[in-house]
Amino acid sequence: MVSFRELRDKYQIPRVKKIKLGWWGRYILNPPSVVIAQLLMPFRITPNQITVVWLLMGLAGGILFSFGDYWKSIIAALIFQLTIVFDGVDGLIARYKKLSSPSGEYFESVTHTLVHDIFIVVGITFGAYNQTGNILMFALGFSMVISLLLHKFLFLEKIHLFVKNKLFSKVKKTQKKIKIHKSHLTLLKKIYDSTFFLYVGISLINFVTIAAIFKRLDILLWFYGLTFPIIIAALLFFEIYRGYGWVSELFK
Known part of the structure; x- marks a missing residue:
């Protein structure tokens, strides 16, 4: 059986450092990922099967939250914490068994969005x-979920247009725009980088x-439902003016 240290040092830590999970993800949630992956390695379990597991866990957690019952909500919150753990498991299995594939990464990305x-x-x-x-909870929830989806859309649409319109030769021209608004963009970027992790x-x-x-899901919705659209609006402005330079780096 593969050792805990080998899985952690060779197949997990480089990935964790790259995506910057923070201390909670790195020290609390990731060690269980290694243990579970280690236990599952001898079996013929694929990464996609693990992804299906935490997809169903996320669905169950959402249903439990919907009742508004205190203990069901606590269980739901723990389930969503576990989805992060199992998200690490499928990646470890994929990298160790060399089962990584574009289709698997796509399925995992879609699962992230759903869960x-x-x-x-x-x-x-x-x-x-x-x-x-309070019926306003539905408006706040709608605002929050649309903002989450728009966040991904703003980045993915720029990548899509970069590829579709073959903008490799135009990158230098778009980068010149950054200099015109450099001070404004730098401020926006600092605000975005320092707050968006929330x-x-x-x-x-x-x-x-x-x-x-604390049984205050309503306060959570008030905060995210009102502030998230402002963050997304600032991000949209930022993406309009900063050009496609960062996208070109993805294709080098």
């Missing part, structure tokens, strides 16, 4: 409504967990 953008927000929206009876991934799930513990 961490849609299932969790829809669940806490219905849960907050059932806790408070809105996605592990940080979002941690805040959802805290809200579930």
Whole structure:
């Protein structure tokens, strides 16, 4: 059986450093990923099968959140924490068994969107409504889920246009735009980099967990539903003016 240290040092830590999970992800959630992957290695389990597992876990967590019941919400929050753990498991198995593939990465990316953008927000929206009876929870939840999806769309659409319109030769021209608005863009980028971690991934799930513990899913929705659109609007402005230089780096 492959050792814990080999899996961690060779197949996990380089990836963790690259995607910057923070101390909670690196020291609390990732060690269990290594242990589970180590236990599953002898079996004929594929990365996609693990991805299906945490996809179903996310769906179950969203359903549990929707009731608005305290203990169901606590269980749901723990389930979403576990989705991060199993997200690490499928990657470890894929890298160790050399089963990584474009289709597998695509499936995992779609699963991320479903679980961490849609299932969790829809669940806490219905849960907050059932806790408070305030119909505004649906508007705030809609604002939050649309903002999460727009965040991905703004980046993916730029990559799509870069490839579709063959902009390799035009990159230098678009980069000149950055100099015109350099001070403004630098400020926007600093604001984005220093605050956006609050809105996605592990940080979002941690805040959802805290809200579930204190039975205040409504406050969570008020915060994200009102502030997230502002962040997305700033990001849109930033992407319009900074050109395609960063996209070209992806294709080198």
